Amino acid sequence: MNQYNNQIRPNRRNARSGNRHDAGKSGFLTVLLFYVLPFIVINGLIFFLVTSKPKGQVAISESSDYISTAMELKINSLLPVTNIEVALNGSPVELRKIGLKTYTAILTTNGVLEVKLTAFNKMKAALYEQVDVLDDAPPTVKDNVFEDGVLTFRLEDSQSGVDFSSISGCDEDHPEILPLSIDRSTGLVSFALKKENLTIKAKDKIGNELHVTFTPQGESIDEDAQPPAEDADTES
Known part of the structure; x- marks a missing residue:
């Protein structure tokens, strides 16, 4: 009988040791699942809620009439997002x-578009987009040439295009001078240029108007520019 008891005692000790080992594993998993992981998740969520900035995307559409266009904010x-400016x-x-x-x-205007976003956590973000699809500039004069009393130049407008029917000139004696010729395919325009300054007027197809003045030598000048002051005569 004693011999039998001596044989089963080690098995009981091994069982108790295994139970303690399993209990240790169970305790570690309990701490990990119910304390450590929730702590990490909750604090990560709080950090996200506090520091997350609003995000958006701005797109500018092409303009069909060069007068207005549409913007889209996503x-x-x-x-x-609690506020949008x-x-x-x-x-x-x-x-x-x-x-x-x-x-x-x-x-309806070209320029810099600014979008300000404010999230419910008071974090803010700003988006910027350049608007440049509208025609807000008049035609431009290129390649002006003066020869044998005839001024020739080319009108360009890369957006709405030149309204060739609006081209005219004027000087001190003639309120309206029509061009000698207009080539709509190339934009070349010619005027007779005599002894007076000639002011040319031309519009694009949405009404932006050009005013440019040419001297009798065929040089363009700024209408608002003042002639240079002459030096005073010095006494001998």
């Missing part, structure tokens, strides 16, 4: 909501 943030060259732009996180507005 909010890409997971967190709600849009300005073009410092002037406020009114937005219209067309989707859950999508807004649009009509723009």
Whole structure:
């Protein structure tokens, strides 16, 4: 009987040792699952909620008439955006909501578009986009040549195009002088240039108007420029 008891005692000790080992594993997993991981997740979530900035994307559409265009703002943030401010060259732009996180507005001026976003956690972000698809400049004069009393130049307008029917000139004696010729395919225009300054007027197809003055020598001058002052005569 004693011999039998001596044989089973080591098995009992091994069982108790195994139970303590399993209990240690179970305690570690309990701490990991119910304390460490929740602590990491909760603090990570708090950090995200506190520091996450709003995100958005701005797109400027092409213009069909060169007078106006549309902008589209898409909010890409997971967190709600509580305030949106849009300005073009410092002037406020009114937005219209067309989707859950999508807004649009009509723009009628070129310049810098600024979008300010504020999230519910008070974090802010700013987006900038250049608007340059509208025609806000008159035609330009290129390659002017004066020969045998005839002034020839080329008119260009890369956006809406030149309104060739609007081209005319004037001087001190004649309020309206029509061009000698107009080549619509190349933009070449010619005027008779006599002994007086000749002012040319031309518009593009949306009404931007050019005013340029040519001297009798065929040189263009700024209408607002003043002639240089003459040196005073010195006494001998």
